[in-house]
Amino acid sequence: MAQTITYREALNQALREEMRRDSNILVLGEDVAAYGGAFKVTEGLLQEFGPERVIDTPISEEAIAGTGIGAAMVGLRPVVEMMTINFTTLAMDQIVNHAAKLRYMSGGQIKIPLVIRAAQAAGLQLGAQHSQNLESWYAHVPGLKVVAPSVPADAKGLLKSAIRDDNPVMFIEHEALYNTKGDVPDDEYLTPLAKAEVKRQGKDVTIISYLRTLILAMKAAEHLADIGIDAEVVDVRTLRPLDTETIVGSVKKTHRAVIVEEDWKSVGMGAEISARILEGAFDYLDAPVMRVALAEVPMPYSKPLEQLAVPLQDDIVMAVRQIMGKA
Amino acid sequence: MAISEKRAILTKNELISMYKEMLLIRTFEEKAAEMYTRGKIGGFLHLYSGQEAVAVGFISALRPDDYVIGAYREHGQCIAKGTDPKYVMAELFGKVTGISKGKGGSMHLFDIEKGFLGGHGIVGGGMPLAVGVGLAIKYKKEDKVCICFFGDGAVNEGAFHEAMNMVALWKLPVIYVLENNLYGMGTPVYRASSIPDLIRRASCYDIEREQVDGMDVLAVRDTAERSIRLAREHSEPRFVEAITYRYRGHSVADPGQYRTKEEIEEWRKRDPIVRMERYLKENLFITDDDLIAIRDEVNAKVQEAVDFAESSPFPPPDALYEDVYA
Numbered sequence: 141m142a143q144t145i146t147y148r149e150a151l152n153q154a155l156r157e158e159m160r161r162d163s164n165i166l167v168l169g170e171d172v173a174a175y176g177g178a179f180k181v182t183e184g185l186l187q188e189f190g191p192e193r194v195i196d197t198p199i200s201e202e203a204i205a206g207t208g209i210g211a212a213m214v215g216l217r218p219v220v221e222m223m224t225i226n227f228t229t230l231a232m233d234q235i236v237n238h239a240a241k242l243r244y245m246s247g248g249q250i251k252i253p254l255v256i257r258a259a260q261a262a263g264l265q266l267g268a269q270h271s272q273n274l275e276s277w278y279a280h281v282p283g284l285k286v287v288a289p290s291v292p293a294d295a296k297g298l299l300k301s302a303i304r305d306d307n308p309v310m311f312i313e314h315e316a317l318y319n320t321k322g323d324v325p326d327d328e329y330l331t332p333l334a335k336a337e338v339k340r341q342g343k344d345v346t347i348i349s350y351l352r353t354l355i356l357a358m359k360a361a362e363h364l365a366d367i368g369i370d371a372e373v374v375d376v377r378t379l380r381p382l383d384t385e386t387i388v389g390s391v392k393k394t395h396r397a398v399i400v401e402e403d404w405k406s407v408g409m410g411a412e413i414s415a416r417i418l419e420g421a422f423d424y425l426d427a428p429v430m431r432v433a434l435a436e437v438p439m440p441y442s443k444p445l446e447q448l449a450v451p452l453q454d455d456i457v458m459a460v461r462q463i464m465g466k467a
Numbered sequence: 468m469a470i471s472e473k474r475a476i477l478t479k480n481e482l483i484s485m486y487k488e489m490l491l492i493r494t495f496e497e498k499a500a501e502m503y504t505r506g507k508i509g510g511f512l513h514l515y516s517g518q519e520a521v522a523v524g525f526i527s528a529l530r531p532d533d534y535v536i537g538a539y540r541e542h543g544q545c546i547a548k549g550t551d552p553k554y555v556m557a558e559l560f561g562k563v564t565g566i567s568k569g570k571g572g573s574m575h576l577f578d579i580e581k582g583f584l585g586g587h588g589i590v591g592g593g594m595p596l597a598v599g600v601g602l603a604i605k606y607k608k609e610d611k612v613c614i615c616f617f618g619d620g621a622v623n624e625g626a627f628h629e630a631m632n633m634v635a636l637w638k639l640p641v642i643y644v645l646e647n648n649l650y651g652m653g654t655p656v657y658r659a660s661s662i663p664d665l666i667r668r669a670s671c672y673d674i675e676r677e678q679v680d681g682m683d684v685l686a687v688r689d690t691a692e693r694s695i696r697l698a699r700e701h702s703e704p705r706f707v708e709a710i711t712y713r714y715r716g717h718s719v720a721d722p723g724q725y726r727t728k729e730e731i732e733e734w735r736k737r738d739p740i741v742r743m744e745r746y747l748k749e750n751l752f753i754t755d756d757d758l759i760a761i762r763d764e765v766n767a768k769v770q771e772a773v774d775f776a777e778s779s780p781f782p783p784p785d786a787l788y789e790d791v792y793a
Contacts, residue, residue: 166606192606198636203629206595211603213584213596214534233626237589238596246577246585247568248790282791306793 142323150292150324151181151257151313154299155219157328159189162217165303168195169204169221169257178223179259179318201227205234205256209308212254213242219303225258225274225312232277239308240283251306255299261315261352262402263450268438271446273351273403278310279379279412285309285333286379290354292322294377297331305333312379314351336383338390342372345396345460348387348413350376353400353432353451360456369464379409387413388420395426398459400451405433427463432456475528475692477685479751485527485684486743487761489519492543493740494769495552499542499559502773503719508559512573515543517682517714520739521646522547524687524709525614528695534582534600534613536593539574540646540713541586544616548583550576556772562779569782570790584613590651591617591624594643598630601639605702612640612698620651622668623659631706635672640698642691643674645708646681652717653725669706681711682737685746712737 145153159165167173167182167189173196176183186194197204201222208220222228228235235256242250262271279286285307289295295313302309339354340361347357354375361371374390376382391397397417399410410431417429435449461467477485496514503512515522518540526535526547537544542559546552550566558565559573567577567586574588584600587593597615604611621627622645634641647665649656657663669676675697679690687709694705712734716723723731747753 166602195602198629198632200629200633202626203595203598203633206592206626206630207599207602207633210584210596210599210601211606212599214600214603216599216603216606218599233589233592234595238587238592242577242585243793244790245567245571245575246579246790247566247570249567249577249579250584251793253793285792 141326143326144321145292145324146318147292147295147320147322148179148181148318150296151299152183154296154303155182155185156188158300158303159185159193164215165217165219166193166195166211167219167221168197168207170197170199170223172196172221177221179315182221201230202234205231206238208254208256209234209239209242209252212252213250217253217303219255219257222256222258224270225260226270226272228256228258228274235278235284235310236281240281244283252308253306254308255302255311256308257311257313259313259315262434262439263446264315265441265443265446267441271439273434275312275379276403276408276412279409283308284380286312287333287377288312288350288379289377290317290351290375292320293324294331294375296324297329298333298377301330301333304330312351316352317355320355334378334381334383336377336386337375338372338386339375340371340373342370342394344370344394345398345463346372346374346390346394347398347400347456347460348374348376349400350379351402353402356451356453357400357456360453360460363453363457364460369460369466371460376413382412382416384416384420388417391417391421392424395424396463397429398432398456398463399429400432400456402434402451404436405431406436408433430459430463432459475689477688481527482747482751483753483761485523485688486740486747487765488523488527488547489684489740489743490761491552491765491768492519492522492546494765495546495556495772496542498769498773499556500715500719502559508573509561510572511539512559512719513540513717514713514715514719515540517734518646518648518711519543520684520687521644521681521709521711524684525644525691528688528691529612529614532582533611534584536584536597536600536613536615537586538590538593538617538621539586539588540618541576541616542573545576545578545583545586548578549581550578550583552768553772553775556776557779560776560779561781562776563782563786564775564779568786591621591626593617594621594626594630597641597643598633598639601634601641601704602637604640610699612642612695614642614644616644616646618651619645619647619649619656619665620659622665631669631672631674634704635674638702639704640702642694642698642705642707645706646711647708648711648713650717650725653721666708674704674706676706676708678708678710681709682739682742684739684743
């Protein structure tokens with residue numbers, strides 16, 4: 141049996157189930173308790189677990205991250221909500237210089253079982269300071285894990301796995317996905333970290349994506365099927381460590397790859413995935429790897445301009461048609 | 468300040484042990500400087516000489532299960548928390564037997580078993596970590612405390628203000644110890660801080676605060692006893708400014724030309740180790756022979772540390788990829 145729930149509810153269920161299981165798990169962040177979270181992901185947790193475990197913090201991103209790290213150093217398993225990834229820029233020192241490094245620098249004496257949840261999005265008319273996708277910043281850093289679910293079932297299973305993982309995990313959610321629905325198993329389950337998933341089988345081309353653009357890729361694949369192109373869709377799910385095997389395996393089968401990302405093309409996740417494909421499947425490629433990504437601009441507010449900047453379903457279809465020689 | 472000014476009553480053994488600890492740190496640091504000039508130690512080496520009374524005064528008042536977080540001038544704090552100097556010296560040499568297996572170096576000493584939570588190379592970076600440690604202590608209903616040492620440079624970092632606000636707001640058992648050695652690298656406090664009287668920085672967070680002569684180990688110990696009691700028994704934070712001085716430059720590579728010889732000499736007259744020697748002789752009838760015996764014991768321990776570091780192997784190539792992830 142399965143239940144059909146939203147991405148938001150899936151995340152909420154993951155937090156509830158894990159907090160019931162392990163009293164070392166605390167949730168902290170700006171407005172996570174009384175307010176229920178800026179995106180309502182933590183709604184109801186205060187009522188069930190009380191103010192000692194669901195903690196509203198001041199607006200102090202660096203100290204929030206540091207508090208999570210410090211508490212993790214001495215045995216708790218905090219889940220920190222950073223509201224949006226844009227604000228994690230204020231916590232970069234704690235995330236990059238501390239969370240990612242303490243285990244290595246201490247010769248393995250420390251573990252940091254910490255999850256930092258942050259939402260991101262492009263295309264919601266929030267302007268340049270609230271419309272960034274910074275996953276590649278964090279995926280660049282050894283010592284961090286970076287997770288990015290696209291559907292409710294993965295959102296729940298991956299968050300549960302992230303909470304149980306003994307490493308610092310940047311758990312990136314997508315603001316435009318919170319209300320999307322999907323089937324989620326009724327029973328307890330975990331979705332493994334560092335494992336991509338083939339979300340749609342196909343033989344002509346592999347479309348590789350994650351978060352919202354994965355949903356667009358699935359829709360594009362349906363459209364492509366109508367015109368006789370059979371696309372395989374790989375959901376990366378974890379950006380670091382990257383599951384090269386699944387990605388390369390798919391490209392070896394289809395001989396073509398289109399990578400779709402909502403971050404900037406330069407030095408983005410797509411660049412990394414593309415390089416992995418070239419390293420692992422160069423001889424199998426029938427065409428150059430293509431990337432569909434965000435325009436290289438700070439996000440404009442005005443709707444028509446914003447729509448020009450973000451990757452759309454049609455952009456994916458066009459890229460696939462081009463790589464198939466059917467433009 | 469509502470806290471009693473009563474002096475901690477210390478036994479003769481405790482007093483001697485504090486003296487010995489300060490001497491050990493001083494001797495260790497001067498030996499480390501020598502090893503640096505001989506090319507045995509690389510990178511940055513920020514020495515603690517002059518500031519020993521702060522680490523020893525505070526840490527001697529802790530229980531073994533209490534926590535300490537340091538910054539990058541932390542050799543003395545790590546040793547005072549109970550780490551055998553040989554593991555510290557081996558770490559400075561980059562050897563696999565070092566306390567951080569040669570992965571951390573001078574600025575990143577960690578001894579989790581002893582409650583020493585680092586060694587952090589980013590100015591002010593340890594301060595938010597202490598909030599988390601305090602939160603965990605309070606959540607688990609333990610009666611431990613966490614001391615977080617930082618320098619005068621850190622008071623102008625955002626991390627300082629964010630951490631001070633949260634620790635006061637949540638009433639966490641953290642003692643923030645500002646080691647004001649008058650210089651943030653080469654910049655004197657009055658050129659970096661709009662309020663050179665740094666103790667006032669705590670006032671806007673309504674944290675109990677106290678200033679202490681950081682060159683007087685007994686005064687520091689007194690302050691430590693009061694602060695730790697407040698944190699442990701009432702789960703409240705405390706802010707202490709210890710006025711102290713580093714004899715050497717910011718790091719061994721810094722000749723310290725922004726200070727005069729006269730200034731350094733003035734501070735050396737207040738040397739915490741010399742003062743303690745005088746106190747022991749005048750009040751506890753410790754003889755010169757006793758002091759020589761202590762000195763010999765300390766010298767032997769530091770030499771043992773150097774021998775251990777010298778004779779230890781470097782980490783094997785496999786270690787490169789170890790401990791990136793748990």
